[in-house]
Amino acid sequence: MAEPIVDNVVPKGEQVVTFWEAFCRAAGVPPTTPYQAWYFGDSPRLAHELVELVLNGPKRATAGAVWAHDLSDDIAAVPDGYSVVTEHDGTPRAVIRTTWLERRPLSQVDAQFAWDEGEGDRTLPDWLDGHTRYFKRECERHGRTFSPEMEVALERFELLYPFDRALAVPDGPRVIPSYLPGAIGTIGRLHGEYYAREHGFGVLFESKVTREFAEFAARFDPQVDGLWLVVQRGEVHGSIVIDGHDGSGQAHLRWFILSDAIRGRGQGDKLMEAAMAFCRRAGHRHVYLNTFRGLDAARALYERAGFKLVTEKTGTTWGHTVTEQRFEWNA
Numbered sequence: 001m002a003e004p005i006v007d008n009v010v011p012k013g014e015q016v017v018t019f020w021e022a023f024c025r026a027a028g029v030p031p032t033t034p035y036q037a038w039y040f041g042d043s044p045r046l047a048h049e050l051v052e053l054v055l056n057g058p059k060r061a062t063a064g065a066v067w068a069h070d071l072s073d074d075i076a077a078v079p080d081g082y083s084v085v086t087e088h089d090g091t092p093r094a095v096i097r098t099t100w101l102e103r104r105p106l107s108q109v110d111a112q113f114a115w116d117e118g119e120g121d122r123t124l125p126d127w128l129d130g131h132t133r134y135f136k137r138e139c140e141r142h143g144r145t146f147s148p149e150m151e152v153a154l155e156r157f158e159l160l161y162p163f164d165r166a167l168a169v170p171d172g173p174r175v176i177p178s179y180l181p182g183a184i185g186t187i188g189r190l191h192g193e194y195y196a197r198e199h200g201f202g203v204l205f206e207s208k209v210t211r212e213f214a215e216f217a218a219r220f221d222p223q224v225d226g227l228w229l230v231v232q233r234g235e236v237h238g239s240i241v242i243d244g245h246d247g248s249g250q251a252h253l254r255w256f257i258l259s260d261a262i263r264g265r266g267q268g269d270k271l272m273e274a275a276m277a278f279c280r281r282a283g284h285r286h287v288y289l290n291t292f293r294g295l296d297a298a299r300a301l302y303e304r305a306g307f308k309l310v311t312e313k314t315g316t317t318w319g320h321t322v323t324e325q326r327f328e329w330n331a
Contacts, residue, residue: 008047009074010037010090019092020084023161027179028220035082037092038075042137044088050119051085051093054159058170059118063131065138066103066151077101077155079281080177080222095161097177099274100154106135107148116156166231173232173262175270183229184214186236190257195318199294204319213255216243224251226278230258230267237262240271242278242287251284256298268298272305276329285331292322302327 010016016037024031040050040062053059069076077083077098085094106128114127132148139146159166160178167180188210195201220227224244230237238258244251253275258268279287289307291298299309307327315324 008038008040008042009072010039010084010086012037013090015090016084016086016092020095023095026163026181027160028217029082029178029222033082033222035084035095036074037084037086037090039086039088039090041088042134042141047086047088051087053118054085054094054096055162055165057118058116058122060158060171060174061113061116061118061154061156063109063113063117063155064153065135066153067144068138068142069153077153080278082160082222083157094159094165096157097160098155098157099175099177100156102154103151104154105149106131106152109152109154113154113156167234167236169231173230173237173265173267175267175274176229176231177226177274178229179217179220179227180229180231180236183236183239184210184217187213187239187255187257190238190259191255194257194260199320199322201318201320208319209255213241216241216254219245221245224282224284226275226282228271228274230262230271232262238267238271240275242275242282242284244282244284248288250286250288251279251282253287253289256289268301269304272301276305279329280331287329289327290317291325291327292318293325294322299327305329 020035021031023029024033039047041047050059064075079098079101081098083096083098084092085096086092109124109127111124114124115122117127120126120130135150136146158174158176159169160176163181166176169176188206191209192206195205216225217227221244226242226244228240230239240256241254242251243254256271289302293312307329309325310328311326313324314321317324
């Protein structure tokens with residue numbers, strides 16, 4: 001007997017396509033980029049409650065039965081995948097992007113994941129109670145037997161769109177895997193301010209950063225390129241980029257910067273971890289970055305991520321005479 005269709009898949013009708021294309025135009029994502037469309041839960045009330053928690057609250061994770069995900073490619077989360085999340089009736093509300101995936105038995109879900117899912121009181125006992133009831137309902141509908149040892153698909157994600165909601169993130173600084181309005185100018189400003197103050201760089205450097213970052217954003221391809229922003233209290237506070245097609249045949253790590261407000265709080269390591277995890281998934285086996293001598297904290301972070309210094313020379317690439325350095329990472 002054929003398995004019944006998993007019922008929270010949403011057809012990509014006119015509303016969903018229009019919403020997705022509006023996001024793509026604003027974010028510089030090619031509209032042909034694959035995406036899924038679905039709603040949370042198994043009722044209109046639950047679908048609305050959970051998407052509201054994404055838009056206005058702390059929900060940045062979700063869990064589903066592995067067997068249900070395996071029934072349909074339309075809801076099985078994929079690494080770095082985009083989703084349009086809707087109401088139960090298919091009305092689009094949000095674009096999210098997957099940042100982490102794992103499968104494990106229901107009984108082995110931990111307190112951190114329960115907290116990230118952002119439901120109820122955010123404790124593990126409350127999470128287990130609610131999800132046990134949900135999975136029992138789902139198993140009954142599909143003629144399956146519930147077990148506390150059933151395998152569940154765990155997913156963490158970040159909200160990308162609507163932009164105002166993506167900027168108003170809860171729980172302190174968050175790393176957002178996407179362009180957000182104002183990012184190009186902000187990243188140019190952060191570079192200009194920091195390097196003018198600490199190293200005497202001037203207008204040539206800031207204009208170079210802003211121009212080249214803008215050019216990258218205009219040709220962004222999510223299959224090979226990556227852009228991550230640190231966001232807090234409605235503002236962009238940092239960035240890192242993987243430029244997967246800069247013409248060198250290697251991926252280029254670029255525009256790694258943090259504002260003074262969040263420097264020293266571990267956000268640099270989070271940006272680097274996100275970027276290098278993406279490189280592995282995207283198949284980038286060789287990554288390089290260009291910097292200069294004297295940025296000791298940044299160098300330590302690069303080396304923790306597996307980069308090695310390969311060349312040093314005096315140069316004026318940034319409009320200022322420095323000892324230029326090239327670091328490389330190889331899978």
